[in-house]
Amino acid sequence: MTELNEQFQELIRVVPIPYPWDTVAYVERVAEYRGRPITLCPIEPGSLSGTGCGTGSGVWIARQHDDVIMYGADTAWHADHIIAHELGHMLLGHGHDGAEETPDTSDLPLRALMPSLSAEAIMSVLRRRDYSTERERDAETFADMLLVEATLPRRRPSPFRSTFFRARHR
Numbered sequence: 471m472t473e474l475n476e477q478f479q480e481l482i483r484v485v486p487i488p489y490p491w492d493t494v495a496y497v498e499r500v501a502e503y504r505g506r507p508i509t510l511c512p513i514e515p516g517s518l519s520g521t522g523c524g525t526g527s528g529v530w531i532a533r534q535h536d537d538v539i540m541y542g543a544d545t546a547w548h549a550d551h552i553i554a555h556e557l558g559h560m561l562l563g564h565g566h567d568g569a570e571e572t573p574d575t576s577d578l579p580l581r582a583l584m585p586s587l588s589a590e591a592i593m594s595v596l597r598r599r600d601y602s603t604e605r606e607r608d609a610e611t612f613a614d615m616l617l618v619e620a621t622l623p624r625r626r627p628s629p630f631r632s633t634f635f636r637a638r639h640r
């Protein structure tokens with residue numbers, strides 16, 4: 471977990487957290503850092519039938535030239551957390567590597583959820599089952615850390631902060 475904390479500190483250095491917190495602005499910074507646009511696609515809570523990430527509500531769809539984050543949330547905080555979790559997978563390098571056969575999405579109504587989504591361009595659809603337990607936990611921890619960090623007061627070197635993370639994530 472210490473390693474994850476180090477990765478996190480490095481990531482917030484190269485992709486600074488907007489202050490005050492702004493999900494869309496942060497998503498744009500991550501997109502710029504990765505050199506691939508990210509599209510946010512809100513869907514009805516429950517549309518993924520619990521197969522998504524975290525509490526079952528998020529999915530990362532990698533297309534040839536961009537990435538889509540689908541999230542079904544009933545509150546703004548939940549939406550932020552799902553998005554942060556998926557960004558965590560991206561920033562921690564949890565994507566599929568290389569070419570693969572067309573991903574099986576027959577159990578997901580992707581077209582209905584996002585009519586503009588062209589099936590041919592989809593390279594991978596990453597849900598909870600596609601990740602190891604460790605990666606799934608790391609993405610969830612990343613989301614927790616990011617949203618805590620985002621709400622902390624800025625520009626005050628905080629001994630509390632480091633103590634907090636050490637205590638929490640050891």
Ligand SMILES: [Zn+2]
Pocket residue numbers: 523524555559597598601605606609
């Ligand atoms: Zn996940």
